[in-house]
Amino acid sequence: MLTSQGRIENMDWNWKHLNFKKDEKRIVHMVKLEDGIEQVHLFDDDSIAAVNAAVAARRPLLVRGEPGTGKTQLARAAAEKMGWAFIPTIVDARTEADEMFYTMDAVTRLGKAQAAAALGVKDKAEVEDLLDEKKYVIPGPLWWTFNWESAQNQAEFARAESIPLFDSG
Known part of the structure; x- marks a missing residue:
């Protein structure tokens, strides 16, 4: 789930799309992993269209697929390209809807x-x-998505250990 739509505490959003210049390669270089290897992501047309549709609709993007198909990498790369925080979330058959909030x-x-x-x-x-x-209330990914400031205040109040951070590159 791409829920890394950054700070959304007001309606003056600076929405931008995944824009690549005409001759620019659609590659995003991401933060180095623990082993020192740099991760890169190559966007295809379908991925760009899906992310841009979610941005235009001001809604999170649900990414489904088999393990190892690049769902998390797509979300991380989109967040990196747009300068947003990355909030990874795994949704499975046991996930309750309210857990997303x-x-x-x-x-x-x-x-x-x-x-x-x-x-x-x-x-x-x-x-x-x-x-x-x-x-003892810990903000979920949708709380972070739709009201970053409120989620951050609650996480600090609850002394939550999982406050999303922007990758420093």
Whole structure:
């Protein structure tokens, strides 16, 4: 899923399409991988048309296909070419629709509740603050896509570990 449509906190979007000059090769050089090998992507006409349609519609692009067919590379290359953050997401048969907007970290919340009980925390206000549900809501890819600033604020509030970053190249 290409959900790397950058900062969308206002309606003054600077939408641009995948534009390549007439004689320009349709190659995008991406960030070096951990092993130091540079990744490149060669866009074909269908990929360019699909990405441009998603941009024009101001909607994420769902990319489907068998493992290893380049779905993630296409999304990463499009994000790189347009200067957007890349937010990778894997959707499978068990993915719930609301997970695309946010997830609740119930395991961490339960762990904190058990730790508070074991430590004998009795102050109701302290326990309510510790277990405030808002502290365990993690923004999903669609939240990042449609309201970057709000998602970033929530991720920081929840101390989320997976805040999307722009590749520094």
